[in-house]
Amino acid sequence: MSLVNYAAREITCKIVYYGPGRSGKTSNLHYIYDQVPGDRRGSMVSLATQTDRTLFFDFLPLDLGPISGFTTRFQLYTVPGQVYYATTRKLVLQGADGVVFVADSQRRQIDENVESMQDLHANLAEQGIDARNVPLVIQYNKQDLPRELILDVDTLDDALNFRGVPYHAGDALRGTGVFETLRSISELVLRRLSSTTAPSVAVGR
Amino acid sequence: MSVLLDGRFRFDNYVVGASNRLAVAAGRAVAESPGASYNPLFIYSASGLGKTHLIGAIGFAAKQLQPELVVEYVPLDDFVDRLHIAISSGHVEAFKQLYQRVDLLLIDDVQFLTGRRETQSEMLRIFNALQGSGRQIVMASDRPPAEIDDVDERLVTRLAGGLIVDIGLPEYETRVAILRNKCVERELSFADGVLEELARMPCGSIRELQGALNRLAAHEALGERLAAANVRSIVAAGRVTPTQSRIIPNASDEFAGFVSDIAVAVAQHVESWRVRLGERIAHWQAAGYRTTMLERALSLTEEADVEALDAAFATGVARLEQLEAQAVLLDPRLAGLDVFRDPQCVAEAEARVEQAIAAQDPPPGPWPAFTLETLIAGKSNQLALRAAEAAIEAPGARYNPLFVHGGPGVGKTHMVHAVGNALRRKAALSGPVACVSGSQFVDELIVALQEGTVDKWRARYRTAGALIVDDVHALAGKERSQEELFHLFNALHSAGKQVVLASDRPPSEIGELEARLRSRFDGGLVVAIQPPDRALREALYSRMLLDRAPGAEQGVAALLAELPVSGAAEVESVIDRVMHSARAAGGAVTLSLVRRELNPGGAATPASVPAIADKSFLDLEKVVMDWPDLEGRVIEELR
Numbered sequence: 001m002s003l004v005n006y007a008a009r010e011i012t013c014k015i016v017y018y019g020p021g022r023s024g025k026t027s028n029l030h031y032i033y034d035q036v037p038g039d040r041r042g043s044m045v046s047l048a049t050q051t052d053r054t055l056f057f058d059f060l061p062l063d064l065g066p067i068s069g070f071t072t073r074f075q076l077y078t079v080p081g082q083v084y085y086a087t088t089r090k091l092v093l094q095g096a097d098g099v100v101f102v103a104d105s106q107r108r109q110i111d112e113n114v115e116s117m118q119d120l121h122a123n124l125a126e127q128g129i130d131a132r133n134v135p136l137v138i139q140y141n142k143q144d145l146p147r148e149l150i151l152d153v154d155t156l157d158d159a160l161n162f163r164g165v166p167y168h169a170g171d172a173l174r175g176t177g178v179f180e181t182l183r184s185i186s187e188l189v190l191r192r193l194s195s196t197t198a199p200s201v202a203v204g205r
Numbered sequence: 206m207s208v209l210l211d212g213r214f215r216f217d218n219y220v221v222g223a224s225n226r227l228a229v230a231a232g233r234a235v236a237e238s239p240g241a242s243y244n245p246l247f248i249y250s251a252s253g254l255g256k257t258h259l260i261g262a263i264g265f266a267a268k269q270l271q272p273e274l275v276v277e278y279v280p281l282d283d284f285v286d287r288l289h290i291a292i293s294s295g296h297v298e299a300f301k302q303l304y305q306r307v308d309l310l311l312i313d314d315v316q317f318l319t320g321r322r323e324t325q326s327e328m329l330r331i332f333n334a335l336q337g338s339g340r341q342i343v344m345a346s347d348r349p350p351a352e353i354d355d356v357d358e359r360l361v362t363r364l365a366g367g368l369i370v371d372i373g374l375p376e377y378e379t380r381v382a383i384l385r386n387k388c389v390e391r392e393l394s395f396a397d398g399v400l401e402e403l404a405r406m407p408c409g410s411i412r413e414l415q416g417a418l419n420r421l422a423a424h425e426a427l428g429e430r431l432a433a434a435n436v437r438s439i440v441a442a443g444r445v446t447p448t449q450s451r452i453i454p455n456a457s458d459e460f461a462g463f464v465s466d467i468a469v470a471v472a473q474h475v476e477s478w479r480v481r482l483g484e485r486i487a488h489w490q491a492a493g494y495r496t497t498m499l500e501r502a503l504s505l506t507e508e509a510d511v512e513a514l515d516a517a518f519a520t521g522v523a524r525l526e527q528l529e530a531q532a533v534l535l536d537p538r539l540a541g542l543d544v545f546r547d548p549q550c551v552a553e554a555e556a557r558v559e560q561a562i563a564a565q566d567p568p569p570g571p572w573p574a575f576t577l578e579t580l581i582a583g584k585s586n587q588l589a590l591r592a593a594e595a596a597i598e599a600p601g602a603r604y605n606p607l608f609v610h611g612g613p614g615v616g617k618t619h620m621v622h623a624v625g626n627a628l629r630r631k632a633a634l635s636g637p638v639a640c641v642s643g644s645q646f647v648d649e650l651i652v653a654l655q656e657g658t659v660d661k662w663r664a665r666y667r668t669a670g671a672l673i674v675d676d677v678h679a680l681a682g683k684e685r686s687q688e689e690l691f692h693l694f695n696a697l698h699s700a701g702k703q704v705v706l707a708s709d710r711p712p713s714e715i716g717e718l719e720a721r722l723r724s725r726f727d728g729g730l731v732v733a734i735q736p737p738d739r740a741l742r743e744a745l746y747s748r749m750l751l752d753r754a755p756g757a758e759q760g761v762a763a764l765l766a767e768l769p770v771s772g773a774a775e776v777e778s779v780i781d782r783v784m785h786s787a788r789a790a791g792g793a794v795t796l797s798l799v800r801r802e803l804n805p806g807g808a809a810t811p812a813s814v815p816a817i818a819d820k821s822f823l824d825l826e827k828v829v830m831d832w833p834d835l836e837g838r839v840i841e842e843l844r
Binding site: 004005006007008009011032035036037040064065066067068069070072175179182183186187190191192 | 349350351365368369370371459460462463464466467468470471472473474475479480482483484486487490496500503
């Protein structure tokens with residue numbers, strides 16, 4: 001997969017939603033899916049367990065139509081957040097043009113967030129990718145929960161955003177911050193169109 | 206000023222929403238500094254979504270900002286009409302000049318270019334002239350450039366070379382804003398909720414929306430106060446045909462906004478040269494060519510010269526087409542070979558054609574009778590022989606070229622043909638051994654020139670695994686032959702193939718030989734074959750006598766060898782004379798007969814063979830004719 005194919009006049013972006021289990025990655029995709037006009041979205045593939053946790057991954061293809069003469073497609077993936085699905089996470093991460101890290105704002109989930117962020121960096125490093133070169137946006141989800149249950153965005157940012165990447169507060173169930181996050185990561189990814197030297201997460205790309 | 210530029214269409218009465226934000230931003234940039242940012246600007250959308258309004262606004266705003274600017278709005282149909290009038294009245298030049306003085310050219314309905322070849326070529330010229338002088342072009346169409354059928358590829362490239370923006374269907378808020386604007390413009394007023402209800406109805410274009418508004422206005426004019434609840438029934442009743450709604454039911458504004466932002470990001474980050482290059486790659490790929498050469502340029506970080514790259518590629522393609530046609534004539538099985546599909550492989554394709562030619566008509570080879578085994582070695586030719594053996598052992602590696610020179614009959618021809626035969630037996634040689642005399646080379650070239658088959662003639666030699674040219678001095682003064690030999694020499698020499706040349710004199714003494722050839726000949730090993738020495742002469746006489754007079758008296762060969770000769774030909778003529786005399790005398794070849802023949806005056810011994818006790822003085826080669834001077838002797842002693 002390549003980001004831009006000038007010969008075929010196609011732009012294809014693979015964006016992976018990463019984060020700890022139950023942080024709201026699939027909710028992000030569901031919200032986007034619901035907002036996309038029927039002719040622009042492919043069928044959302046969701047492999048989930050009976051208890052509604054993502055077992056493998058979700059996949060949402062979006063057809064943005066012709067943009068500046070390019071057929072533009074976005075492919076949104078989520079990784080399974082549960083620790084024991086490490087292999088699937090690595091597979092899904094391969095070839096990603098950008099990563100959205102969906103953090104769970106709940107106070108008690110802070111360790112899971114940190115662990116997942118470390119896992120992301122470890123997986124990137126394993127694929128020989130310098131994490132500093134991969135477009136990354138953080139979404140602090142569940143900011144709609146009662147104040148006493150969550151950490152505020154600044155605290156979360158101090159704990160997780162050591163690279164100073166763009167971040168958004170979110171409420172994926174109601175859609176707050178969902179498109180802002182998607183827009184933000186998309187712009188970072190598209191910026192690479194004019195800097196072709198930047199490596200991607202792909203192996204052998 | 207055109208009606209369109211009279212101020213009715215302005216930016217401030219153009220409602221901007223997510224669907225047209227990019228197009229308006231680009232339009233404003235163009236109006237503010239024509240020719241500087243996006244040139245050409247290509248705006249497309251379905252009918253009735255505001256293209257014409259937008260290009261009118263661009264023209265009006267540009268004129269407001271710079272009143273001296275020459276702005277021209279022309280729908281394509283008008284352009285075509287004007288062109289036809291200009292052609293029929295013989296004023297095509299004036300027509301071109303008219304457009305070439307325009308600073309901002311706005312062309313509407315560009316989709317009507319389909320199939321109009323003459324208009325396309327005229328437009329291409331005008332575009333080149335305008336863009337070359339930094340003037341701005343803005344176009345509007347109902348489809349993107351790549352989807353306008355039957356348009357010259359070069360024109361499509363031009364159209365797509367700047368910025369292409371599309372205008373989507375307006376979302377609800379934009380529709381409400383448009384309706385409110387129209388009401389203000391036309392001094393209409395409706396009850397609360399009417400316009401909002403109208404905006405909620407599906408519609409395919411702003412024109413349709415405007416039509417629906419007109420219908421409501423007409424009802425109002427009848428004195429009927431409309432309520433929001435009545436809007437749908439009134440508007441639906443007015444629709445004669447079912448609308449081909451392009452509005453997506455429940456289309457999300459959030460998603461539309463996202464798409465619009467992505468469009469801005471793409472427009473910012475997609476570099477136009479890459480787009481142009483991508484189009485050329487697609488074009489050549491569709492034509493069946495491998496485009497690795499162009500694809501490499503896509504990965505460059507610096508802007509590549511797309512036009513130059515494309516021109517180079519096109520030249521390569523043209524050459525490949527030519528070569529393939531030539532190859533197919535020789536062997537139809539060569540059609541469609543991979544080497545004819547990649548302009549990077551022109552050299553390989555040329556080699557392939559040359560092989561095909563050579564397979565049909567191989568170059569002349571060495572004469573089989575001349576072999577190294579039949580070559581008598583002696584002091585006079587030993588240097589040349591060793592060099593020849595080295596060339597045979599490692600063709601092209603040691604003495605390349607090997608230039609052998611010597612007087613007539615010293616065995617040059619024998620030697621070079623023998624080298625040819627030995628090389629021919631070498632399995633490692635990549636092609637046939639071409640062995641040709643200088644005069645034959647010239648004659649063949651003349652015939653090829655007469656028949657127009659120089660390429661084919663040349664190709665015969667280019668495929669050779671080794672080249673041998675005997676009597677190369679025959680090329681003296683033959684400029685074209687020398688040029689051909691020069692290129693042939695370079696091609697073979699650079700490919701590591703052995704070249705052997707023979708002449709009656711060293712390169713430096715061949716008159717009217719181009720310096721470039723002379724220096725190349727000198728660049729290898731130039732070696733002389735001396736006239737045969739006494740030992741060699743005796744060996745030659747012995748062999749000839751064995752063939753022609755097996756009963757000859759012992760010592761005849763030695764006696765004949767006393768007489769210096771210039772070469773093998775002279776040896777043969779001496780034998781002829783002796784044989785003739787022997788036949789006349791009716792006897793065998795005896796020593797006395799030979800003495801008489803060599804000394805017809807009746808003296809006991811020939812003058813040139815004095816009866817001297819020490820026979821070594823008989824050999825001219827052992828007589829020092831010029832003593833070295835003092836300096837030479839000192840050097841000799843030092844050695």
